[in-house]
Amino acid sequence: MPQPPLVLLTDFGTRDAYVGMVKAVLARLAPESRHIDLTHAIPPGDVCAGAFTLWQAHEYLPCGSIILAVVDPGVGTSRRAIALRLPNGFGVGPDNGLFSWILGPGAPVEAVELDPARLTPGALSATFHGRDLFAPAAARLANACGLADLGAPLAEIVRLPPPRLEAIPTGLRGEVLWIDGFGNAVTSLGRLRAAGEAYEFNPAWQDHRPRTVRASALRLELPSGVRLPVARTYGEVPPGEPLAYVGSSGLVEIGVHAGRADQRFNLSPGQTVTLHIEG
Amino acid sequence: MPQPPLVLLTDFGTRDAYVGMVKAVLARLAPESRHIDLTHAIPPGDVCAGAFTLWQAHEYLPCGSIILAVVDPGVGTSRRAIALRLPNGFGVGPDNGLFSWILGPGAPVEAVELDPARLTPGALSATFHGRDLFAPAAARLANACGLADLGAPLAEIVRLPPPRLEAIPTGLRGEVLWIDGFGNAVTSLGRLRAAGEAYEFNPAWQDHRPRTVRASALRLELPSGVRLPVARTYGEVPPGEPLAYVGSSGLVEIGVHAGRADQRFNLSPGQTVTLHIEG
Amino acid sequence: MPQPPLVLLTDFGTRDAYVGMVKAVLARLAPESRHIDLTHAIPPGDVCAGAFTLWQAHEYLPCGSIILAVVDPGVGTSRRAIALRLPNGFGVGPDNGLFSWILGPGAPVEAVELDPARLTPGALSATFHGRDLFAPAAARLANACGLADLGAPLAEIVRLPPPRLEAIPTGLRGEVLWIDGFGNAVTSLGRLRAAGEAYEFNPAWQDHRPRTVRASALRLELPSGVRLPVARTYGEVPPGEPLAYVGSSGLVEIGVHAGRADQRFNLSPGQTVTLHIEG
Numbered sequence: 001m002p003q004p005p006l007v008l009l010t011d012f013g014t015r016d017a018y019v020g021m022v023k024a025v026l027a028r029l030a031p032e033s034r035h036i037d038l039t040h041a042i043p044p045g046d047v048c049a050g051a052f053t054l055w056q057a058h059e060y061l062p063c064g065s066i067i068l069a070v071v072d073p074g075v076g077t078s079r080r081a082i083a084l085r086l087p088n089g090f091g092v093g094p095d096n097g098l099f100s101w102i103l104g105p106g107a108p109v110e111a112v113e114l115d116p117a118r119l120t121p122g123a124l125s126a127t128f129h130g131r132d133l134f135a136p137a138a139a140r141l142a143n144a145c146g147l148a149d150l151g152a153p154l155a156e157i158v159r160l161p162p163p164r165l166e167a168i169p170t171g172l173r174g175e176v177l178w179i180d181g182f183g184n185a186v187t188s189l190g191r192l193r194a195a196g197e198a199y200e201f202n203p204a205w206q207d208h209r210p211r212t213v214r215a216s217a218l219r220l221e222l223p224s225g226v227r228l229p230v231a232r233t234y235g236e237v238p239p240g241e242p243l244a245y246v247g248s249s250g251l252v253e254i255g256v257h258a259g260r261a262d263q264r265f266n267l268s269p270g271q272t273v274t275l276h277i278e279g
Numbered sequence: 280m281p282q283p284p285l286v287l288l289t290d291f292g293t294r295d296a297y298v299g300m301v302k303a304v305l306a307r308l309a310p311e312s313r314h315i316d317l318t319h320a321i322p323p324g325d326v327c328a329g330a331f332t333l334w335q336a337h338e339y340l341p342c343g344s345i346i347l348a349v350v351d352p353g354v355g356t357s358r359r360a361i362a363l364r365l366p367n368g369f370g371v372g373p374d375n376g377l378f379s380w381i382l383g384p385g386a387p388v389e390a391v392e393l394d395p396a397r398l399t400p401g402a403l404s405a406t407f408h409g410r411d412l413f414a415p416a417a418a419r420l421a422n423a424c425g426l427a428d429l430g431a432p433l434a435e436i437v438r439l440p441p442p443r444l445e446a447i448p449t450g451l452r453g454e455v456l457w458i459d460g461f462g463n464a465v466t467s468l469g470r471l472r473a474a475g476e477a478y479e480f481n482p483a484w485q486d487h488r489p490r491t492v493r494a495s496a497l498r499l500e501l502p503s504g505v506r507l508p509v510a511r512t513y514g515e516v517p518p519g520e521p522l523a524y525v526g527s528s529g530l531v532e533i534g535v536h537a538g539r540a541d542q543r544f545n546l547s548p549g550q551t552v553t554l555h556i557e558g
Numbered sequence: 559m560p561q562p563p564l565v566l567l568t569d570f571g572t573r574d575a576y577v578g579m580v581k582a583v584l585a586r587l588a589p590e591s592r593h594i595d596l597t598h599a600i601p602p603g604d605v606c607a608g609a610f611t612l613w614q615a616h617e618y619l620p621c622g623s624i625i626l627a628v629v630d631p632g633v634g635t636s637r638r639a640i641a642l643r644l645p646n647g648f649g650v651g652p653d654n655g656l657f658s659w660i661l662g663p664g665a666p667v668e669a670v671e672l673d674p675a676r677l678t679p680g681a682l683s684a685t686f687h688g689r690d691l692f693a694p695a696a697a698r699l700a701n702a703c704g705l706a707d708l709g710a711p712l713a714e715i716v717r718l719p720p721p722r723l724e725a726i727p728t729g730l731r732g733e734v735l736w737i738d739g740f741g742n743a744v745t746s747l748g749r750l751r752a753a754g755e756a757y758e759f760n761p762a763w764q765d766h767r768p769r770t771v772r773a774s775a776l777r778l779e780l781p782s783g784v785r786l787p788v789a790r791t792y793g794e795v796p797p798g799e800p801l802a803y804v805g806s807s808g809l810v811e812i813g814v815h816a817g818r819a820d821q822r823f824n825l826s827p828g829q830t831v832t833l834h835i836e837g
Contacts, residue, residue: 013739038299076791128806181292233355248407317578460571512634527686
């Protein structure tokens with residue numbers, strides 16, 4: 001049976017050899033483990049973007065995956081370095097909230113503070129804990145060590161607030177979370193699911209019975225006030241036309257058929273969007 | 280013996296975790312297979328660029344390689360999803376012509392239409408068949424399933440017309456196919472092969488006996504009317520000077536020694552180029 | 559025991575399938591070897607940038623690693639193609655100095671000139687030796703062939719001069735070597751090491767006893783004449799403020815907390831920097 005995969009997410013970019021050095025350390029300490037790159041293009045220091053991307057990818061990872069996530073604007077300060085148990089494996093990285101949205105709000109956590117004395121063979125640099133501390137910790141987990149081998153237990157870790165999402169009388173209000181490489185805007189608006197020709201809409205976090213709504217009753221209001229129809233996929237509107245749709249992560253997205261929605265509507269993370277359900 | 284490699288080509292970019300999610304699904308379903316990335320930087324929706332890149336790389340792939348190619352502007356529409364036998368392994372992707380130039384014009388094809396009911400464990404998203412349909416199909420092939428396990432046979436698939444290339448009285452006329460990362464323009468002009476100090480030129484598709492031509496008798500005419508000499512490699516002209524040469528894919532390319540030909544001559548795919556053979 | 563990893567560094571970029579073709583050849587000829595990408599974003603033809611990146615990463619590579627390094631502005635000219643023994647494994651690439659800074663100045667070298675007749679199965683292209691010559695050579699080394707199997711011995715190889723670094727009465731003078739993806743400038747100034755609250759400074763190449771200096775006695779002079787304080791890490795100065803620090807490669811770097819030093823101070827490789835040690 002192969003070792004569990006090491007899954008990498010960083011803001012290092014791929015211009016430098018930083019990612020390569022991390023992988024070299026991993027290959028030296030856990031030579032049988034596969035590496036899977038989620039992305040190394042998280043905007044520098046953008047912990048929320050990292051948390052979103054980890055959330056988005058998490059459920060597709062092989063069982064037992066060890067996520068090595070380094071978006072670490074506080075490297076070298078007193079921020080803690082941690083490893084923790086995740087629903088589907090383990091996480092290693094700075095204690096700044098990167099894993100919050102995988103864990104879910106309020107879920108208890110089994111975590112340890114990484115102990116450099118046990119993990120770093122040479123000197124710990126002040127600026128590259130990905131190579132000197134997180135990679136050795138992740139490799140230990142790949143080699144079937146437990147969390148307790150990496151450091152002392154922590155009662156709590158840093159958590160990001162969940163993405164904005166509130167039920168309003170006529171629907172749901174949320175925010176733009178991410179602009180993807182195609183220029184599509186992924187929003188925090190979940191709770192809408194295609195069901196045959198119609199949609200099922202479940203407005204509250206609690207597990208209420210969903211109600212069925214016709215596609216023609218749905219409109220997504222952008223920050224500019226423009227209201228878009230909701231369709232299944234790009235091909236249902238003519239080239240160049242915008243649409244809202246339930247994207248591949250189960251969240252409402254804003255797109256333009258064969259175009260870029262971010263440029264067309266000047267979209268960026270943090271902007272407010274509202275899903276209106278009429279009738 | 281290792282499993283056959285899974286070879287990836289997409290237009291997903293590497294900013295998002297889309298490629299990572301595809302690889303995660305592959306690693307879960309075919310844990311022993313190696314992944315080889317051809318590129319994820321195909322211009323969004325540019326099926327011809329994808330077809331060219333697959334053609335260019337194909338003959339170098341390990342025997343039995345399974346190509347997972349996703350350049351899919353029609354995702355979510357009625358375009359079919361297919362798997363097919365290739366000369367050197369298998370291909371999986373949308374039925375939009377991506378594999379045309381590997382197959383060659385008119386060659387018969389052994390293909391199936393992918394059946395989501397057999398392949399997609401959860402719900403099939405409307406916009407991310409790479410993760411939900413193509414990756415599971417490719418993983419099955421890596422696990423030694425046959426095409427028949429993936430769906431029903433197809434009599435024909437979508438084919439792109441071959442790149443433009445016609446014999447003219449004084450040589451060959453073709454088109455720019457691709458601008459590479461160094462700014463070199465790869466053209467559709469083949470049939471020219473270095474042979475000692477001279478070149479062998481075979482003007483027709485049929486397997487005619489090639490004729491031998493001196494390098495000094497060759498000129499490549501650019502869209503602007505400029506005519507370039509043909510040389511073996513960049514170093515045969517001074518830095519900053521342009522040249523045409525038979526590139527590493529066996530096609531005539533346009534380059535500038537230590538410079539960018541695309542910017543110097545305003546080159547882009549689709550432009551007409553003519554190889555003149557004088558005497 | 560797994561085969562030694564194949565470690566790749568090129569200036570090919572990741573837009574084309576050039577790197578993918580190299581990996582395909584490696585996977586065909588050395589199917590069990592892991593690939594580690596250092597970077598494929600070396601500026602085209604910038605041999606010094608390649609040499610620096612190899613130096614930076616080298617000590618972290620697994621034992622026995624085979625480095626395939628292709629930054630090759632002279633491809634197709636009379637420059638030689640080589641393989642050589644490195645302190646920690648082997649290197650394969652053009653003979654243009656890429657491996658100089660791993661070897662160290664004046665160190666003897668065990669190298670061979672690659673023989674295409676033994677290595678290239680088909681025709682050797684004039685422009686893509688990475689695929690046709692260097693990859694087959696690296697794969698042979700991964701398969702436990704010795705250097706002697708690849709070609710005839712060489713008495714000497716091309717060496718780059720070492721980075722500029724000279725002791726001056728008040729400290730050290732050197733140069734900017736590299737701008738990293740975060741906008742930090744890595745300089746050639748080594749010989750400074752954090753030691754508790756102070757620094758140890760060893761001004762000469764010879765293994766002199768280092769002297770201890772207080773952080774407050776250190777200033778880094780930029781090309782513009784600006785003098786920066788030396789701190790341990792970004793977090794020791796307010797956001798937006800500049801600092802010099804000993805980076806993760808043991809060299810003095812110039813950074814801006816949560817900002818880009820290259821843009822702030824107009825920094826680029828080759829510029830002179832001076833470390834002043836006062837008192």
